[in-house]
Amino acid sequence: MSEPVEDSPGAAFAxxxxxxxxxxxxxxxxxxxxxxxxxxxxxxxxxxxRRPDARxxxxxxxxFAWSDDGHPRQPKPAWRDAAGRLDPPQWWAYxxxxxxxxxxxxxxxxxxxxxxxxxxxxxxxxxxxLAWLDSPCxxxxxxxxxxxxxxxxxxxxxxxxxxxxVCVVSGLALGIDAAAHLGALRAGEQTGAAGPVGVAASGVDxxxxxxxxxxxxxxxxxxxxLSENLPGRPAQAWRFPSRNRVIAGLVKMVVVVESHSTGGxxxxxxxxxxxGIDVRVVPGPVHSPASVGSNQLLYDGPGPVRNAQDVLDGxxxxxSAAKDRGAPATSRTENLGAEARTVLDAVGxxxxxxxxxxxxxGLTAARAMALLDDLEARxxxxxxxxxxxxxxxx
Amino acid sequence: MLATVSSAILTGVEGRPISVEVHVSTGIPSxxxxxxxxxxxxxxxxxxxxxxxxxxxxxPQHRVTVNLAPTGVRKGGAGLDLPIAVALLAADGQLPLxxxxxxxxxxxxxxxxxxxxxxxxxxxxxxxxxxxxxxPASGAAEAALVRRHVVRxxxxxxxxxxxxxxxxxxxxxxxxxxxxxxxxxPDLIDVRGQPLGRLAVEVxxxxxxxxxxxxxxxxxxxxxxxxxxxxxxxxxxxEALEVTxxxxxxxxxxxxxxxxxxxxxxxxxHTASLVSLxxxxxxxxxxxxxxxxxxxxxxxxxxxxxPSDVLDTLRQPLEEGRVLVCRARASVVFPARVLLVAxxxxxxxxxxxxxxxxxxxxxxxxxxxARVSGPFLDRFDLRVMVDRPEVSELLPPGGEWxxxxxxxxxxxxxxxxxxxxxxxxxxxxxxxxxxRLDELAPLQAGARLLLETRLRQGRLSARGLxxxxxxxxxxxxxxxxxGPVGADHVYGALALRAEVFQPEEAAG
Numbered sequence: 001m002s003e004p005v006e007d008s009p010g011a012a013f014a015x016x017x018x019x020x021x022x023x024x025x026x027x028x029x030x031x032x033x034x035x036x037x038x039x040x041x042x043x044x045x046x047x048x049x050r051r052p053d054a055r056x057x058x059x060x061x062x063x064f065a066w067s068d069d070g071h072p073r074q075p076k077p078a079w080r081d082a083a084g085r086l087d088p089p090q091w092w093a094y095x096x097x098x099x100x101x102x103x104x105x106x107x108x109x110x111x112x113x114x115x116x117x118x119x120x121x122x123x124x125x126x127x128x129x130l131a132w133l134d135s136p137c138x139x140x141x142x143x144x145x146x147x148x149x150x151x152x153x154x155x156x157x158x159x160x161x162x163x164x165x166v167c168v169v170s171g172l173a174l175g176i177d178a179a180a181h182l183g184a185l186r187a188g189e190q191t192g193a194a195g196p197v198g199v200a201a202s203g204v205d206x207x208x209x210x211x212x213x214x215x216x217x218x219x220x221x222x223x224x225x226l227s228e229n230l231p232g233r234p235a236q237a238w239r240f241p242s243r244n245r246v247i248a249g250l251v252k253m254v255v256v257v258e259s260h261s262t263g264g265x266x267x268x269x270x271x272x273x274x275x276g277i278d279v280r281v282v283p284g285p286v287h288s289p290a291s292v293g294s295n296q297l298l299y300d301g302p303g304p305v306r307n308a309q310d311v312l313d314g315x316x317x318x319x320s321a322a323k324d325r326g327a328p329a330t331s332r333t334e335n336l337g338a339e340a341r342t343v344l345d346a347v348g349x350x351x352x353x354x355x356x357x358x359x360x361x362g363l364t365a366a367r368a369m370a371l372l373d374d375l376e377a378r379x380x381x382x383x384x385x386x387x388x389x390x391x392x393x394x
Numbered sequence: 395m396l397a398t399v400s401s402a403i404l405t406g407v408e409g410r411p412i413s414v415e416v417h418v419s420t421g422i423p424s425x426x427x428x429x430x431x432x433x434x435x436x437x438x439x440x441x442x443x444x445x446x447x448x449x450x451x452x453x454p455q456h457r458v459t460v461n462l463a464p465t466g467v468r469k470g471g472a473g474l475d476l477p478i479a480v481a482l483l484a485a486d487g488q489l490p491l492x493x494x495x496x497x498x499x500x501x502x503x504x505x506x507x508x509x510x511x512x513x514x515x516x517x518x519x520x521x522x523x524x525x526x527x528x529x530p531a532s533g534a535a536e537a538a539l540v541r542r543h544v545v546r547x548x549x550x551x552x553x554x555x556x557x558x559x560x561x562x563x564x565x566x567x568x569x570x571x572x573x574x575x576x577x578x579x580p581d582l583i584d585v586r587g588q589p590l591g592r593l594a595v596e597v598x599x600x601x602x603x604x605x606x607x608x609x610x611x612x613x614x615x616x617x618x619x620x621x622x623x624x625x626x627x628x629x630x631x632x633e634a635l636e637v638t639x640x641x642x643x644x645x646x647x648x649x650x651x652x653x654x655x656x657x658x659x660x661x662x663x664h665t666a667s668l669v670s671l672x673x674x675x676x677x678x679x680x681x682x683x684x685x686x687x688x689x690x691x692x693x694x695x696x697x698x699x700x701p702s703d704v705l706d707t708l709r710q711p712l713e714e715g716r717v718l719v720c721r722a723r724a725s726v727v728f729p730a731r732v733l734l735v736a737x738x739x740x741x742x743x744x745x746x747x748x749x750x751x752x753x754x755x756x757x758x759x760x761x762x763x764a765r766v767s768g769p770f771l772d773r774f775d776l777r778v779m780v781d782r783p784e785v786s787e788l789l790p791p792g793g794e795w796x797x798x799x800x801x802x803x804x805x806x807x808x809x810x811x812x813x814x815x816x817x818x819x820x821x822x823x824x825x826x827x828x829x830r831l832d833e834l835a836p837l838q839a840g841a842r843l844l845l846e847t848r849l850r851q852g853r854l855s856a857r858g859l860x861x862x863x864x865x866x867x868x869x870x871x872x873x874x875x876x877g878p879v880g881a882d883h884v885y886g887a888l889a890l891r892a893e894v895f896q897p898e899e900a901a902g
Binding site: 144145174260289353354355356358359364365366367368369370373385386 | 588589590591753869882885886888893
């Protein structure tokens, strides 16, 4: 459900300005702070717009017509040429008809959290509804190559946070990001839940990764997908770190669910720390390669969180309907036979191959398979390709 | 004067009778070979001349024409050296013509007059229509395996000429019939841990199911595959003769004077070309590695490194147990009934120890697994993930381990199970046709319910169902239960059917 927002008249020109060659966020912000988009565009067309200093000092006033290194600032001819080839209203009508909206600093729809940022995006394109960003926002980020356990944590956390009215922000990537979005979407089925917001590194109409086409559609329908990049721009490696700073800027807290020793989620965490935004980490198994980075981060300082309740505590919020989080794991395993218990112990909490399970004395492959089938039906173990892992029944 | 002797040439693994006719007449001295000889055959002229002169015989100063009949067939190889030399000497009057009656000859000549063994002796001798065959001494034992001819060994041309003139007697065949002691084969007793891998190898041997081992480097995939050959029962006489004939034609070293009784084990490197695997090439059409592994094990290590078109050409021969190789000049049927064992890494970096643990990108992993096509992957009834043993499995924590089962113990179970399977009128359980599964591998109620559930959940395909049922039949045979297949056996079969490759599930 997209908002029935009428684009403000300058939308087409603001978007067109963002598409000028070599236009970066700082320059764009400086231009848009100085002139309304239509006027800025007119100046570009006539070739009289001098590129403002990136820090936003007025280029028109005589004293700043010279850059720091003493050369006069010239209008960029490339901008004028590019502007001459484009009719912004016609071009933008195409995208607007496809549900794409744009906002820039100073507009009422521009996210308030970002407006205060020191590296704020010059424009933001979005599909869906940005209203969700007015609720408290939490970013759930993590590795693309996640363990089943990490996925489960991200899913549950996304579900419970969204259910508590917290807007879950993530990056629409494989692994943890997708699980967090899916969890938030699951919660969207109940009332009072907040919609998810996905921040893309590509244009909002370029699905990346491609197998997430359905997920994008669902997120747009229930929440919003936004991006500072022009519609149609592909996902390129250098766009991801700047995407991550947008995520960090949008939220009150960044939760790193699982991260390899290097990874984009660590960049998001760094960006959040630089902004004084809370970072929390979900502890992972010490031996798991998928948790090396997140555990290192945890060791370096940020506190741990175990579930949505911990996140809400950190935000100073309360879970509306406190869920019973007793110890179901033990009660559900009580009526298991000795053999099944052996298998359950052999599976353990990290991914285990069938080979390792069958190595337990007294178990044949057939028997182990039968017991695993039963345990899986009871929801006590999960299967991921050919790896088995114990699950907490929920 | 004209002399004719019979000999044979090799096409694929079959011999083809050739009649060598030599005509010596007056005229300008010359030596011509006609009848489509290839380069190696035309070179016979120089070898024959040198051998005759070295053996103290006379080179005729006449016009000599050698014809190789039938003339329409291309002839290659040096096996015709000896028949050409003998026929030439007879035509020149240096040997009595009547001494050649009912004799066939086979062998390559050295310049000193010695006679050398040629590849494919077994098949060649089989094809020679004569009653008595003269072969090089080193190939006599092999030639004797045919058991239809009187086999006469000859050490050299000089000696042979003396015998044919009646000045000497035939030397006896060297009593080489004592089997050379087999090289010790790797034994299953050396494999620590790997319960699933051991079971898979046993089931593969018992039911003839193709086996795919997936695991990181150093997990023991090759170790398991090498031990599979030892589990197969020894070949019976017909099989042994067939295998020996193929190996002889391919020029592979044969055990001295005996049939190949052990199922062969061939492990071609992944740079193997298409023709070298399937067979063909040259005038002879040499059998490929696939045929060399006939009645034994073909092991393809690093399966994903094989070019995919090479792998896909294996599909049809694997199904049919033979391969028809056609060229413009000839088409040859090679036997190709093998037990295929393949090994590969789960991903290019090979360090996977659980989901999320390796650093390969999803796209990379997907591309890697896609190198093995779906239909080819489908040929494997058994797919097993082998992981690196833990430290505690390699070094005993305190005392000793229980000794693992040896090849002899497991082999006995395999032989018993194969006997049961053979009683059903099929070669092995993997060959049970889908239409006869209900008759030969009926299901107990529990097993039926389990399979129905899996099918309904979409976790088993219709084709997968047949394969699981065949493997379950083998598991039942190994346990000695001849009745309907139980749920236990189906569970076992499912345990041996890992979902090795699945592209990362789309979250959306």
